[in-house]
Amino acid sequence: MNFEWPWQYNFPPFFTLQPNVDTRQKQLAAWCSLVLSYCRHRRIYTLDVMEAQESPMFNHKKIERKLSVEAIQIVFEELRKKGNLEWIDKSKTRCLIMWRQPEEWGKLIYQWVSRNGMINSVFTLYELSNGEDTENEEFHGLEECMLLRSLQALQVESKAEIITMDEGKGVKFF
Amino acid sequence: MHRRGVGAGAIAKKKLAEAKYKERGTVLAEDQIIQMSKQLETFKTHLEEFASKHKQEIRKNSQFRVQFQEMCATIGVDPLASGKGFWSEMLGVGDFYYELGVQIIEVCLALKHRNGGLITLDELHQRVLKGRGKFAQDVSQDDLVRAIKKLKAMGNGFGMIPVGGSYLVQSVPAELNMDHTVVLQLAEVKHIMRSEVRWEPEHLLKEGLAWLDTQAYGDPQYWLPALFSELSARDITPDEASQMVP
Numbered sequence: 001m002n003f004e005w006p007w008q009y010n011f012p013p014f015f016t017l018q019p020n021v022d023t024r025q026k027q028l029a030a031w032c033s034l035v036l037s038y039c040r041h042r043r044i045y046t047l048d049v050m051e052a053q054e055s056p057m058f059n060h061k062k063i064e065r066k067l068s069v070e071a072i073q074i075v076f077e078e079l080r081k082k083g084n085l086e087w088i089d090k091s092k093t094r095c096l097i098m099w100r101q102p103e104e105w106g107k108l109i110y111q112w113v114s115r116n117g118m119i120n121s122v123f124t125l126y127e128l129s130n131g132e133d134t135e136n137e138e139f140h141g142l143e144e145c146m147l148l149r150s151l152q153a154l155q156v157e158s159k160a161e162i163i164t165m166d167e168g169k170g171v172k173f174f
Numbered sequence: 175m176h177r178r179g180v181g182a183g184a185i186a187k188k189k190l191a192e193a194k195y196k197e198r199g200t201v202l203a204e205d206q207i208i209q210m211s212k213q214l215e216t217f218k219t220h221l222e223e224f225a226s227k228h229k230q231e232i233r234k235n236s237q238f239r240v241q242f243q244e245m246c247a248t249i250g251v252d253p254l255a256s257g258k259g260f261w262s263e264m265l266g267v268g269d270f271y272y273e274l275g276v277q278i279i280e281v282c283l284a285l286k287h288r289n290g291g292l293i294t295l296d297e298l299h300q301r302v303l304k305g306r307g308k309f310a311q312d313v314s315q316d317d318l319v320r321a322i323k324k325l326k327a328m329g330n331g332f333g334m335i336p337v338g339g340s341y342l343v344q345s346v347p348a349e350l351n352m353d354h355t356v357v358l359q360l361a362e363v364k365h366i367m368r369s370e371v372r373w374e375p376e377h378l379l380k381e382g383l384a385w386l387d388t389q390a391y392g393d394p395q396y397w398l399p400a401l402f403s404e405l406s407a408r409d410i411t412p413d414e415a416s417q418m419v420p
Contacts, residue, residue: 007288013385013397020379026287027385065389 003041006034015058015065017074031067031075036084040099045143048094049073088145096145105150108139110159113173122172124165125151236314243320274313274321277302282345290383292400295319295334295341342400 059066079085154160378384
């Protein structure tokens with residue numbers, strides 16, 4: 001299904017950081033919304049700042065406009081403040097885009113586990129995100145970073161425990 | 175010696191003559207009144223027939239409405255003069271424009287955050303039609319202009335700025351001074367080049383009517399969302415979709 005770009009996407013000044021404070025507020029709100037819907041639509045869980053510059057999201061080739069790196073950083077900071085973004089590294093080159101909160105993902109995963117009577121079983125992360133059994137679930141294909149964050153959320157609620165195994169990480173549900 | 179003319183009889187005769195004249199006068203007036211009543215009755219019936227026959231037409235057909243309005247103007251009748259007037263009650267024309275005025279206000283309010291309270295008549299027309307749905311009455315730009323004039327007269331802060339053969343509808347009394355108005359009249363294109371006219375765009379930026387674009391060729395440009403016609407979201411074309419494949 002085609003992604004529906006908001007009207008601002010075709011409006012050239014949208015890609016220039018606005019000097020007027022009120023207009024800028026509207027602009028940033030629209031950018032946050034665009035980033036979240038685009039990432040949700042394409043099931044993008046992480047973003048690399050340098051790569052993002054070339055993504056159609058920030059670079060609209062047709063109208064020859066793109067958001068500058070500085071502006072992208074500002075948009076990311078807005079998203080972080082709203083709780084929709086987390087930096088993966090200290091140098092802020094890569095981030096988690098949370099168009100769905102880790103707690104919500106955790107809930108979906110736990111529901112699947114309990115529905116299938118698999119409490120107390122151990123899963124590898126791979127099994128959860130890429131296993132045959134989860135093919136029809138929304139969390140199928142969830143990137144490892146995001147999956148871990150979601151399981152951490154469950155861990156806090158004592159509903160899961162992340163364990164380190166030979167082949168990598170795994171999780172047990174309670 | 176006989177004296178004629180003045181006598182009880184003469185006075186009586188005179189009185190009788192006067193009375194007869196008076197009576198005839200009354201009778202005449204009565205005649206006329208009866209005639210006029212009959213005519214009015216006929217007129218009223220004709221009018222009622224006209225009203226019921228054309229009420230649907232007037233509500234449905236914008237062209238008919240224009241002609242009707244013009245006809246009213248020539249006989250010195252303003253169907254919109256008062257909500258409770260004979261014409262507006264008879265034909266429901268007043269209601270139509272009142273409702274339309276409300277719709278216009280709704281559209282302008284909904285878009286104010288985006289265009290600062292300035293919208294082209296074309297876009298207003300499109301959105302009003304959209305809001306009325308498939309089975310609603312036809313609304314022309316003439317109707318919109320009349321409704322806006324009504325709103326303006328009621329002091330709703332509405333105004334119309336002529337631009338390139340049409341109008342910009344202003345729903346917020348922003349301080350658009352003469353210079354800007356002149357520029358807008360000159361601007362047939364969707365964006366305004368700073369180098370073309372000597373004026374200060376800072377004001378438009380401050381009012382939230384314009385956005386800055388620094389990525390154009392040459393000087394920075396200023397775009398008015400109100401003049402930007404592609405405001406509605408659309409599907410991306412297959413070409414664009416292929417560009418997006420990672």
